[in-house]
Amino acid sequence: MDDDLKSRLVAQAQAEGFAMARVCRPWDVPQVMDDLRGFLAEGYHGTMGWLADRVHWRGDPAALWPEARSVIMLAENYGPEMVADVPDSAGSVSVYARNRDYHDVVKKRLKRLARWLIAEAGGEVKVFVDTAPVPEKPLGQAAGIGWQGKHTNLVSRELGSWFFLGSVFTTLELEPDTPEVDHCGSCRACLDACPTGAFPAPYRIDARRCISYLTIEHKGPVDEDLRPLMGNWIYGCDLCLAACPWNKFATAAQEIKYHSRADLIAPPLAELAALDDAAFREKFSGSPIKRIGRGRFVRNVLYAVGNSQDLALIPVAEALVEDDDPVVADAARWAVGRLRG
Structure with a gap:
């Protein structure tokens, strides 16, 4: 070696x-x-x-x-x-x-x-x-x-x-490094931060209840009992990551391509819900969000609209109750019903 x-x-x-x-x-x-x-x-x-x-x-x-x-x-x-x-x-x-x-x-x-x-x-x-x-x-x-x-x-x-x-x-033989050991101890901050109960036990995840999975990988409607728990997450979720105490050693990325776009730090739900397919593709060109497509993305946005408690968003959801995508239309009807109580 x-x-x-x-x-x-x-x-x-x-x-x-x-x-x-x-x-x-x-x-x-x-x-x-x-x-x-x-x-x-x-x-x-x-x-x-x-x-x-x-x-x-x-x-x-x-x-x-x-x-x-x-x-x-x-x-x-x-x-x-x-x-x-x-x-x-x-x-x-x-x-x-x-x-x-x-x-x-x-x-x-x-x-x-x-x-x-x-x-x-x-x-x-x-x-x-x-x-x-x-x-x-x-x-x-x-x-x-x-x-x-x-x-x-x-x-x-x-x-x-x-x-x-x-x-x-x-195929080269390189000297291996020493494996890392577990430093979690008794901490359970990440487990307690999950609103959907996606961790059946420490070190175990049930993707079917994970907000990242539900907003990115899951096609079709999300179970209605999970929708209120998703809050305003429209692509992925950082709750368990952000809760980790070891982040006190984290530093901001030096690579500028990872710096948050201003329009994605807190994007208004009303603007996102109004995206048609062409506008969606243009907005998210070069972004990982593009791969889930307009339908799944707007579905997520409408779940967030339903959870927002913002009555001013009722017309936003109403505009999509007859959407060509049945999953979007279902999410819109749910959002309208939830906002109206």
């Missing part, structure tokens, strides 16, 4: 803008397969059928690419400038989605780092960021970036909760 290569790799990753770079081996997460099978058996994945696909890869990174000998895990800081309350008549958008799609930003950096590694030491590489069957959070813990907290997300003593993960698999 080339210890000098490892130190130069870490320095190069930081030069590319990554906050942390650590190394583990593909076979360092033997618990993942049993955890994944238990999660699927409980039905916690909801309609995310892709989680049940390719379980042999998702549960065993060594099977994804048998020739790989090392996994370089990279953390990308997207820390917000501040976390502020949003008025009920405005929508709440998850911090990570308030500007450019992180997949594009992180993947370009991963590819540049991978090309550097090949030029320096040869070997073969594959890069991944959130779109392949890679158990990134367990690998992140095995590499020492952070630990999976009680909300199941990775937490870092240096970065808090606000960071993305990317990985470079390589």
Whole structure:
């Protein structure tokens, strides 16, 4: 093993803008397969059928690419400038989605780092960021970036909760770092912050009750008993992340592409509800929000309208009760009925 290569790799990753770079081996997460099978058996994945696909890869990174000998895990800081309350008549958008799609930003950096590694030491590489069957959070813990907290997300003593993960698999032998251990202790701030009760137990999440899942992955109407609990979240949710005490060590992202767009910090619900398909696509071009489409997005907006207690928004919802999208029309009727009591 080339210890000098490892130190130069870490320095190069930081030069590319990554906050942390650590190394583990593909076979360092033997618990993942049993955890994944238990999660699927409980039905916690909801309609995310892709989680049940390719379980042999998702549960065993060594099977994804048998020739790989090392996994370089990279953390990308997207820390917000501040976390502020949003008025009920405005929508709440998850911090990570308030500007450019992180997949594009992180993947370009991963590819540049991978090309550097090949030029320096040869070997073969594959890069991944959130779109392949890679158990990134367990690998992140095995590499020492952070630990999976009680909300199941990775937490870092240096970065808090606000960071993305990317990985470079390589055939090169690199010295692995020390795995991180759990530092949650008796704290349950993240669990108590969830309004929908999405955590059946610490370190377990039922996606079917998670606001992020409901606003992004779930197609069709949301169960009526969950709608009032979603508040004004219209894309994603940061409640469990923001509650973590380890965020006292978090810093604002240096990458300007992660800085919140002014129009997405507290966007007026009335303006968002009025978006047709063309206006939606134009407004969210280059944004991760674009991928859920106008129908699902306006559905979320109308649930927030119904929860707003703002009677001035009744005409906004009424204008959509005959929308061509039946899910939008259903959400509009619900919002009108809820506002009228």
